[in-house]
Amino acid sequence: MDTIFALATARGKAGVAVVRVSGPRAFAVVEAMCGDVPPPRQASIRAVRDGDRALVDEALILVFAEGHSFTGEAVAEFHLHGSPAIVASVLRRLGEFDGLRLAEPGEFTRRALENDRLDLARVEGLSDLIEAETEAQRVQAMRVFSGALGEKVEAWRAKLIRASALIEATIDFADEEVPEDVTPEVSALLAEVRASLREELDGSQVAERIRDGFEVAIVGATNAGKSTLLNRLAGRDAAITSEVAGTTRDVIEVRMDLKGLPVTVLDTAGLRETTDVVETLGIDRARQRAERADLRVFLLSAPGEEPGLSPQGDDIVVVGKSDSGVGDVSGKTGAGVDGLVDRITSVLERRASGVGVAIRDRHRRALAEAVAFLDGTMAELSSGIETADMAAERMRLAIVALDSLVGRVDVEHILDEIFANFCLGK
Numbered sequence: 013m014d015t016i017f018a019l020a021t022a023r024g025k026a027g028v029a030v031v032r033v034s035g036p037r038a039f040a041v042v043e044a045m046c047g048d049v050p051p052p053r054q055a056s057i058r059a060v061r062d063g064d065r066a067l068v069d070e071a072l073i074l075v076f077a078e079g080h081s082f083t084g085e086a087v088a089e090f091h092l093h094g095s096p097a098i099v100a101s102v103l104r105r106l107g108e109f110d111g112l113r114l115a116e117p118g119e120f121t122r123r124a125l126e127n128d129r130l131d132l133a134r135v136e137g138l139s140d141l142i143e144a145e146t147e148a149q150r151v152q153a154m155r156v157f158s159g160a161l162g163e164k165v166e167a168w169r170a171k172l173i174r175a176s177a178l179i180e181a182t183i184d185f186a187d188e189e190v191p192e193d194v195t196p197e198v199s200a201l202l203a204e205v206r207a208s209l210r211e212e213l214d215g216s217q218v219a220e221r222i223r224d225g226f227e228v229a230i231v232g233a234t235n236a237g238k239s240t241l242l243n244r245l246a247g248r249d250a251a252i253t254s255e256v257a258g259t260t261r262d263v264i265e266v267r268m269d270l271k272g273l274p275v276t277v278l279d280t281a282g283l284r285e286t287t288d289v290v291e292t293l294g295i296d297r298a299r300q301r302a303e304r305a306d307l308r309v310f311l312l313s314a315p316g317e318e319p320g321l322s323p324q325g326d327d328i329v330v331v332g333k334s335d336s337g338v339g340d341v342s343g344k345t346g347a348g349v350d351g352l353v354d355r356i357t358s359v360l361e362r363r364a365s366g367v368g369v370a371i372r373d374r375h376r377r378a379l380a381e382a383v384a385f386l387d388g389t390m391a392e393l394s395s396g397i398e399t400a401d402m403a404a405e406r407m408r409l410a411i412v413a414l415d416s417l418v419g420r421v422d423v424e425h426i427l428d429e430i431f432a433n434f435c436l437g438k
């Protein structure tokens with residue numbers, strides 16, 4: 013096994029930079045560069061020297077013994093002064109050792125997975141955690157990284173294994189005395205798990221929104237002040253504004269953090285009848301994007317104006333340019349904009365509640381597959397004892413689908429567990 017190394021902190025100048033080394037040669041490298049290996053888990057100041065014994069840095073060295081580190085391998089960390097030259101020098105020196113090479117992206121985490129320090133879902137949570145830019149994204153990723161999906165899978169599989177065992181018992185006793193009818197208990201277990209899976213599936217749409225951002229479209233007539241409002245929300249000049257009606261032609265997207273929620277606000281072409289070909293294309297696109305968005309903010313020039321697209325559900329309707337007449341908001345002065353942000357975020361927060369731990373398409377597919385196999389199980393069960401083995405097989409496939417969520421894929425130990433937990437007494 014190669015020993016891998018990489019800069020663990022961001023590139024560039026910084027107070028401190030951490031270079032991480034993981035693998036069998038990690039301690040030997042510290043010994044060669046620092047003279048000795050400090051006690052594990054105890055940050056220790058050492059002179060770091062290059063191949064000619066010249067001083068590279070005075071650094072904090074932190075080592076973790078094999079089996080007691082993030083990757084599960086022996087790990088050494090060099091907490092260096094955050095100078096690009098020091099980092100370059102240490103990386104160059106590390107590359108000179110036999111058996112050492114630069115890590116590939118994600119390779120430390122891959123080793124943690126291979127060494128069973130993390131399951132697949134936790135790895136996904138970790139990746140989202142590092143990507144998280146807003147508070148809602150951090151909270152969601154942290155839930156998954158903490159192993160919440162793995163815990164759910166455990167609970168589901170325990171119930172399904174109990175149900176499997178009951179069905180297996182029915183099969184085994186089928187030609188002997190009439191077995192106790194286990195169908196009601198099996199059905200109850202299946203229904204419980206199915207409902208819980210459905211709940212997760214329902215929440216997964218929103219979870220994906222939290223990951224990728226909600227879309228909020230500003231729509232309204234030309235010159236209503238949509239671009240000005242977008243710029244006010246973004247806190248910068250993202251869109252061109254002008255007194256010329258029909259200024260915005262294409263859809264302008266600005267990602268922002270609205271009270272912890274990741275939101276992409278869309279500024280769209282003003283809706284009006286026009287003979288301008290390019291503007292007409294822009295208006296078509298505006299309608300399409302606005303209809304697909306999670307929420308629309310209709311910005312009217314005057315109360316009662318027909319915006320040329322119908323507000324639906326939670327859509328917000330406000331009158332603009334409140335500084336120069338009757339209105340709710342002014343993109344120009346910022347009046348009413350905090351209130352508008354509150355209205356937007358309260359709608360999105362309401363939708364974001366009830367989100368579970370299935371946060372990726374992969375999770376959704378696995379859950380949907382499991383639901384389908386459970387439905388198959390129920391169908392086989394309802395056609396009687398003759399198809400009990402078919403039912404058991406469907407249920408095994410449902411468990412395999414759920415196990416794929418955490419990366420557990422072999423079937424043998426499912427059988428082991430059935431026999432460990434359920435004595436058939438035969």
Ligand SMILES: Nc1nc2c(c(=O)[nH]1)N(C=O)[C@@H](CNc1ccc(C(=O)N[C@@H](CCC(=O)O)C(=O)O)cc1)CN2
Pocket residue numbers: 030076079080081082089
């Ligand atoms: N300097 C530094 N900070 C870091 C990390 C790191 O690798 N290095 N992490 C990296 O992502 C995170 C912390 N994650 C870690 C997870 C497990 C272990 C670890 O050594 N686990 C051992 C020992 C547990 C114990 O005895 O307390 C184990 O699980 O056996 C270390 C860091 C965030 N901060």
Ligand SMILES: Nc1nc2c(ncn2[C@@H]2O[C@H](COP(=O)(O)OP(=O)(O)OP(=O)(O)O)[C@@H](O)[C@H]2O)c(=O)[nH]1
Pocket residue numbers: 233234235236237238239240241252253254255256257258259260261280281282283332333334335336341342343344345
């Ligand atoms: N008094 C006042 N004028 C505003 C306000 N918002 C925008 N305006 C002005 O109204 C004109 C149109 O503003 P835009 O933000 O470009 O309007 P738009 O809705 O994006 O327009 P289109 O791109 O044509 O659809 C500009 O002259 C702005 O300066 C406001 O809150 N108050």
